[in-house]
Amino acid sequence: MDRVNEYRTIIQRVMADYYQLYSRSRNPDLETLLLCDGSQDQYLLMRLGWDGDRRVNRNVIHLRLRDGKVWVEEDWTEQGVATDLLAAGVEREAIVLGFQPPHVREFTEFAAV
Numbered sequence: 001m002d003r004v005n006e007y008r009t010i011i012q013r014v015m016a017d018y019y020q021l022y023s024r025s026r027n028p029d030l031e032t033l034l035l036c037d038g039s040q041d042q043y044l045l046m047r048l049g050w051d052g053d054r055r056v057n058r059n060v061i062h063l064r065l066r067d068g069k070v071w072v073e074e075d076w077t078e079q080g081v082a083t084d085l086l087a088a089g090v091e092r093e094a095i096v097l098g099f100q101p102p103h104v105r106e107f108t109e110f111a112a113v
Helices: 003-022 081-088
Strands: 030-037 042-051 054-066 069-075
Touching: 003 030, 003 042, 003 054, 003 081, 069 081
Parallel strands: none
Antiparallel strands: 030 042, 042 054, 054 069
């Protein structure tokens, strides 16, 4: 299996784990949605519903495969989804923190582009 296919599999597994975690919400009015588009290589975990009188429509994690690397476009998890990607076998050099400005990425422990 080539690296990109391996990354797809890892992303889907990591996202499924987060889906299970966020689905245990104590608020029955909040849904957890997992959207995986393998043809466009876009992966999204979001929360949707109501928290009292407040509407919730929030991306928790947005990952995508771009140029053979895993781009973390949005990450509101506690420990950071990049940590889970590393533990699952994605190399540090293949993870880009896309939510960071380009001039900051070079100072992270991950790929700049």
